[in-house]
């Protein structure tokens with residue numbers, strides 16, 4: 501077995517990598533449209549989302565791909581100890597998963613990092629893979645899906661109207677792909693507030709973005725072929741209140757997601773979170789008829805966000821886990 505960067509594969513190797521990734525995604529979400537070759541190629545070439553560094557590799561057995569590895573380096577100083585990975589195909593072929601991990605650990609150590617987080621569906625084979633390497637399950641995320649057309653329009657109208665009771669002075673700004681310069685400071689602060697989402701037992705620190713990070717993230721998502729719909733809530737003097745995001749996956753609209761939703765601590769319990777979600781739903785219905793289904797992920801312990809999502813109609817699909825261990829623990833297990 502050998503490991504090679506995704507974009508240095510032959511056509512045949514790339515085609516089998518695509519099949520591995522499709523199978524792995526459909527194992528936990530049978531309804532999701534399969535990832536396309538173009539989307540996977542773009543991910544290999546342009547992924548700088550979260551303002552992080554991303555690398556993608558394949559594990560080859562002769563000319564056949566057995567696993568696809570994604571390695572993400574957290575770039576903010578507070579998380580200089582950390583790297584994250586997902587290994588598509590490790591559940592079906594643990595030896596290939598281990599070979600991919602060994603290569604990724606070399607890069608992690610070269611970069612002076614000490615801790616590695618493995619991310620994937622909490623299915624028996626995935627759990628056995630990470631726990632067999634000595635990693636601990638430190639975080640659980642409920643993945644849910646929404647049938648966009650089935651959402652109760654009257655309920656959404658009531659959430660929009662109710663904001664007048666507790667948040668009548670708050671304004672919403674809509675933008676696609678890029679925040680206007682005039683709101684960039686508020687947008688950057690709201691994006692950094694996402695660190696308030698529960699991280700359960702993970703050894704991970706709050707990420708604080710600056711405006712250059714945000715511009716890099718925005719540009720990367722556009723280069724990947726995603727249309728990003730952003731709703732930013734502001735006070736009358738332009739200070740941040742919160743935001744929500746939808747990633748329209750233009751390669752396969754049925755794999756679009758609701759991403760960040762946050763309300764800054766001083767503004768919570770005023771109905772803004774519910775209002776943001778309802779306005780985003782309305783905007784989607786007006787402009788994105790192909791987005792019939794939205795996925796989202798929430799920490800299992802995130803009662804406030806789950807309360808809103810369940811009321812809106814999100815239905816649980818599966819649970820993802822994040823397993824974490826030091827590099828030395830993985831090395832010992834691989835030896």
Ligand SMILES: CC(C)(COP(=O)(O)OP(=O)(O)OC[C@H]1O[C@@H](n2cnc3c(N)ncnc32)[C@H](O)[C@@H]1OP(=O)(O)O)[C@@H](O)C(=O)NCCC(=O)NCCS
Pocket residue numbers: 693694696697698761762763764767768769770771772773774775797798799802803804805807808
């Ligand atoms: C989740 C979050 C966005 C909710 O925003 P919010 O503006 O405070 O929520 P709302 O005021 O619209 O609350 C709507 C309803 O949700 C429920 N809810 C909200 N916060 C709650 C809490 N802390 N505990 C229990 N229920 C809660 C209530 O039913 C509430 O209705 P009510 O106030 O009329 O009783 C906010 O708590 C937050 O930013 N959390 C940190 C970031 C985060 O976790 N984001 C999600 C990541 S996936």
